[in-house]
Amino acid sequence: MDxxxxxxxxPSLHTDRNGNLVSWRAGERLLRYMNAKLTEGDVTLxxxxxxxxxxxAMKRCSHTVVVPDQGQADRIRxxxxxxxxxxxxxxxxxxPSEDVLPHLDPGPLDLVLIDGGHGFPTPFIDWFYAGxxxxxxxTLIVDDMNVWTSRVLHDxxxxxxxxxxxxxxxxxxxxxxxxxxxxxxxxxxQPYVLQHSYYEASTSIRRRTVAALxxxxxxxxxxxxxxxxxxxxxxxxxxxAAKRDFRADGIRDEG
Numbered sequence: 001m002d003x004x005x006x007x008x009x010x011p012s013l014h015t016d017r018n019g020n021l022v023s024w025r026a027g028e029r030l031l032r033y034m035n036a037k038l039t040e041g042d043v044t045l046x047x048x049x050x051x052x053x054x055x056x057a058m059k060r061c062s063h064t065v066v067v068p069d070q071g072q073a074d075r076i077r078x079x080x081x082x083x084x085x086x087x088x089x090x091x092x093x094x095x096p097s098e099d100v101l102p103h104l105d106p107g108p109l110d111l112v113l114i115d116g117g118h119g120f121p122t123p124f125i126d127w128f129y130a131g132x133x134x135x136x137x138x139t140l141i142v143d144d145m146n147v148w149t150s151r152v153l154h155d156x157x158x159x160x161x162x163x164x165x166x167x168x169x170x171x172x173x174x175x176x177x178x179x180x181x182x183x184x185x186x187x188x189x190q191p192y193v194l195q196h197s198y199y200e201a202s203t204s205i206r207r208r209t210v211a212a213l214x215x216x217x218x219x220x221x222x223x224x225x226x227x228x229x230x231x232x233x234x235x236x237x238x239x240x241a242a243k244r245d246f247r248a249d250g251i252r253d254e255g
Contacts, residue, residue: 001083003035003058006051011074013050016110023052026115030063030143030173034113035059037139037175045133047097047116047126048143057087066093066100066116097122101129108135114153115143123149134178135237139166146171159191195238 007028012224013020033053038059049067056063064207067073069191073092080087095099097116114126131140140157144150145168146184154174157163162165162182167175187193 001033003055005103006054006058007031010051011075013071013079015071015074019111026143027169027172029169030056030141033167033175034111034141035172038111042111043107044111044113045104045109045129045130046113047101048113049073049092050115050116052113054080056084057085057090059180060086060089062089064091064093064104066095066097068094070094070097070148079110097129100123101126104129106133109138110135111139111141113141113143115141118144118147118149123153127153131178132181136178136180137176139175140178141173141175143173145169145174150174156190158193159195 002043010023010025012023014022014024016022025073034052034055035058038056038061040060042059042061043063044056045064045066046056047066049065049069053063056065057080065076073094077086077087077090090105093104096236109130112130114123114130116122116126127140127142132141142150142153145154154165154168155174157176158165162178162180164177164179165174166177167173184190187197224254
């Protein structure tokens with residue numbers, strides 16, 4: 001069984017709420033993206049399991065699968081055995097991701113796929129524990145962009161200097177490259193959080209806020225395209241409003 005045959009004849013590896021076998025397969029674009037991205041020997045991890053797990057096995061990755069369903073893990077191994085796909089490079093951690101991810105080997109990863117639970121806050125927990133293990137140049141993939149939690153994670157990372165979105169498909173998935181390793185920072189250092197926050201603050205925090213907004217304007221302007229233009233003008237509007245508040249309160253703007 002090769003990759004193209006897998007796409008033509010996908011197995012049913014999941015079960016619905018009534019226990020019936022179903023195929024909640026990843027989209028073909030995601031599977032092809034992974035097949036092109038992965039190389040033998042890559043150290044990888046995914047939350048959730050399914051056809052993506054078989055692709056990791058086919059590419060001979062040293063792969064950890066975090067999935068709370070033992071039956072699903074068994075069906076994947078059985079399918080691999082029946083179809084001539086070696087699965088000895090797969091390691092299944094059959095627990096909820098929030099329980100197992102904090103205790104896994106903290107070694108660096110080449111690729112992480114987040115496609116387990118999509119209810120709040122699961123994708124953020126998965127990203128926090130697995131995403132920070134990515135080496136510089138490693139790839140994070142998040143499936144199901146039609147779900148609010150996935151979209152928020154995309155929008156947050158798109159503004160972080162340590163991450164670069166290198167592939168996006170509306171209502172499907174996105175991928176990002178980890179450009180550098182560093183601390184997450186506080187909320188005033190995170191442009192997405194800052195932009196979506198409303199608060200009353202002391203003079204010192206407000207002064208830092210104006211400076212952070214100014215940095216966001218400059219960063220956005222340096223890489224601006226048509227899709228970002230409205231957002232850039234909104235940042236400029238908020239920066240001007242913050243400075244007006246300073247003048248109204250008799251505070252000298254030092255930024």
